[in-house]
Amino acid sequence: MKLLKAARTVFERDGYFNASVDDIVKEAGAARGSFYGYFEDKRHVFRIVASEVTEAVRQAVISGSATTGDAVARLHATNLRYLEVYRANAAMFGLVEQVATIDPVVSADRMEIRRQHISRVSDSIARWQERGLVKKDIDADLVAPLLVSMTSNFCYWWFVGSETYEWDRAAETITDTWVRVLGLASPERVRRKRGGSPD
Amino acid sequence: MKLLKAARTVFERDGYFNASVDDIVKEAGAARGSFYGYFEDKRHVFRIVASEVTEAVRQAVISGSATTGDAVARLHATNLRYLEVYRANAAMFGLVEQVATIDPVVSADRMEIRRQHISRVSDSIARWQERGLVKKDIDADLVAPLLVSMTSNFCYWWFVGSETYEWDRAAETITDTWVRVLGLASPERVRRKRGGSPD
Amino acid sequence: MKLLKAARTVFERDGYFNASVDDIVKEAGAARGSFYGYFEDKRHVFRIVASEVTEAVRQAVISGSATTGDAVARLHATNLRYLEVYRANAAMFGLVEQVATIDPVVSADRMEIRRQHISRVSDSIARWQERGLVKKDIDADLVAPLLVSMTSNFCYWWFVGSETYEWDRAAETITDTWVRVLGLASPERVRRKRGGSPD
Amino acid sequence: MKLLKAARTVFERDGYFNASVDDIVKEAGAARGSFYGYFEDKRHVFRIVASEVTEAVRQAVISGSATTGDAVARLHATNLRYLEVYRANAAMFGLVEQVATIDPVVSADRMEIRRQHISRVSDSIARWQERGLVKKDIDADLVAPLLVSMTSNFCYWWFVGSETYEWDRAAETITDTWVRVLGLASPERVRRKRGGSPD
DNA sequence: AATGAATGAGGTTTCATTCAT
DNA sequence: TATGAATGAAACCTCATTCAT
Structure with missing residues (x-):
């Protein structure tokens, strides 16, 4: 709607x-008073605008939960999707913060976005642990929020703040770091090797 | 000062x-007008209050750069110091954000705090790489900001937001995660060529 | 407008x-905030109120420039118009000063009002000099501002200050004084070569 | 005194x-509070500063009342004195207005300055009328304030405002204009001629 | 629905003046 | 007498919100 777009x-x-x-x-x-025909106040219109953005992030974070295929490759794909959504909505995402x-x-x-994000990461970790791709002694309840903080806050300084990084190298280092933190082995590697100090 | 404390x-x-x-x-x-004898406006007084807090963080992050002793133990000590300063100044730190x-x-x-924090972490990584405690292929320019984001943003949600974690376990998991990310081996472990979870 | 009148x-x-x-x-x-819908501040509203008054003075001073008829009579008519406008707007005129x-x-x-007033007087003097009603050795560039100062400042003390004068006698003395300063002869008098007090 | 000068x-x-x-x-x-040891408030200190200036003007206007000698010359001398005092104290004189x-x-x-100035001019006119230098039909009660307005207000625009005039020519034109207004004949001229249309 | 003038609470800021030291 | 921190009244101005049209 006209006012929503303007907002x-x-x-x-x-x-x-x-x-x-x-x-x-x-x-x-539009006229001053028209605003109040659609929204209660400034907060209200912001919440609506913000929900568009948070929904996009939710999608990026939740979708693509195929349980088969290469774990690292799928993790990387999810991370890339997250980076892309963050970059595309950087201004609004900064405002949400x-x-x-x-x-x-x-x-x-x-908080709900973060909760869902963490939850999704926790679930992945649990799944990987069940499949033997991640050691059982990894404490998902702490590592998941740590990984989410790392990724989202890095994006904040990168896309909202003024830090600059090279896209490919940053994306790969992020996924690589997740892999190191989790000791995540590709299914192939699990088959071939014994296991799991991060390479 | 009375007004600064009140602020x-x-x-x-x-x-x-x-x-x-x-x-x-x-x-x-105090009286309305007294305020303006000390500060230009609300912004100004906030900046002063904030600088007290940012200085405390700077101290926590910068100090303790002894180059001898157990690397992991010293990393953990620094992280603990950071957590303690963050917790003690949580409210103000949230306001600064x-x-x-x-x-x-x-x-x-x-930004300057973050820059210094990242810088300090980069320097540590470089030192560890020279001593053979961290592999040379770790990209400190990306890993340092990632680690700083991880730690500071986790603290934000913990101490400013409403997430709750158990102190010891969280602190240890943070250090443990740094160790995994960096593949940081204790000097002893390097000598003995034996793996182990960081204390 | 309501606020303008009130101002x-x-x-x-x-x-x-x-x-x-x-x-x-x-x-x-009206309400406090209404004011700022129309005016930027107190200065602004004053400028508008003042411009109403200065416009009235400009009219009184500029108009009636018929080039025919008895010079002294027309001078007197202009002076009367000026006195009337000054008296009618005395309070505001004092405020403008x-x-x-x-x-x-x-x-x-x-300044612009004064400039125009002086300019108008200068032009009259020049015209009178061309018609032989005023001697050529009258220095209009000095005499015009002197006459304008005399008239406007006398009005100030009369209508804004507390000096009191009898209307007719004052008006006539003013015109009479202009005539003496300029040595202005009525066209008739010029023809008849006879002196006389202005009507 | 230090504060007076500063004021x-x-x-x-x-x-x-x-x-x-x-x-x-x-x-x-000096210190803030010291001010109030000497003056009641800003108005008070201004009144004192102003009185220094008004006293100077009073002197310029009142003195030199010798009743002998050439009337026009003495008038010119008085006018010059007035111009000089006005110019020297222009800033303060503007402030007084x-x-x-x-x-x-x-x-x-x-008002008192003006009253005295007018009074002094009236007295002069009366004296000149007694001596036959000015016609009896000049209405001193009106002509005196007119001449004072003319001179003081011209000075205001000259020295306080931004109008520029050449000193000698302006001074002479002022005196010349007084002479025309009053039909003031030099004693010599009175002796030689019959009477008094201004030259 | 749309309009936009009117509202008035709420904040900011200044500065003449006081007063304890 | 000198000081200057403290005072607080009095002004300024903004802006979210209402409401009659």
């Missing part, structure tokens, strides 16, 4: 706190 | 955006 | 410096 | 309204 434009341009309802309606070419610090609803959304 | 109290209680200069002077039992999104000065401070 | 009322009653935006909105029966000392825009307006 | 400096530099007590004590190198619009005491002082 996202203004938020991305000015940030949440500098954006005023006025700026949004001006951007949309910003607004989460003051809006309980956005904060809850943000 | 920190109010910021930690109400957050940056809900805090007003009025609240601060009320908390300090919050305000960094809108105040360029706080943002620059925040 | 003028308050300015005339309290002066520029004692008037607050609050007083103006209270006088208008007051605010001109601190607001560059009002100051520029004030 | 004048600050007033002349910043104007009355922009000048703060703070600026004055800073200029004087400014502050007179809001401070009753300064306003009264300003």
